[in-house]
């Protein structure tokens with residue numbers, strides 16, 4: 001689960017939770033790639049109906065958690081995944097699709 005890849009042009013690939021489904025892809029410009037909360041982005045639904053939601057903000061503590069670094073201090077696949085999700089958020093911000101709270105103000109956590 002989570003993004004398998006994101007490139008500099010904002011092309012995303014991922015898979016839904018159903019192992020029988022094919023890999024999915026979309027560009028960040030797709031209207032269904034959008035924030036649903038300040039820290040959550042939804043992706044277009046899979047043909048099976050499953051929709052993927054990604055956490056796109058991480059605190060320093062979360063990025064330093066035991067699952068993010070191995071015993072030798074090297075980043076784990078979980079850390080790489082988090083970085084891809086952060087990159088997705090940054091690309092959405094660049095594309096003018098930053099999270100906007102219901103009061104119309106940019107979320108203050110946007111600087112994180």
Ligand SMILES: [Zn+2]
Nearest residue numbers: 016021046048
């Ligand atoms: Zn599926």
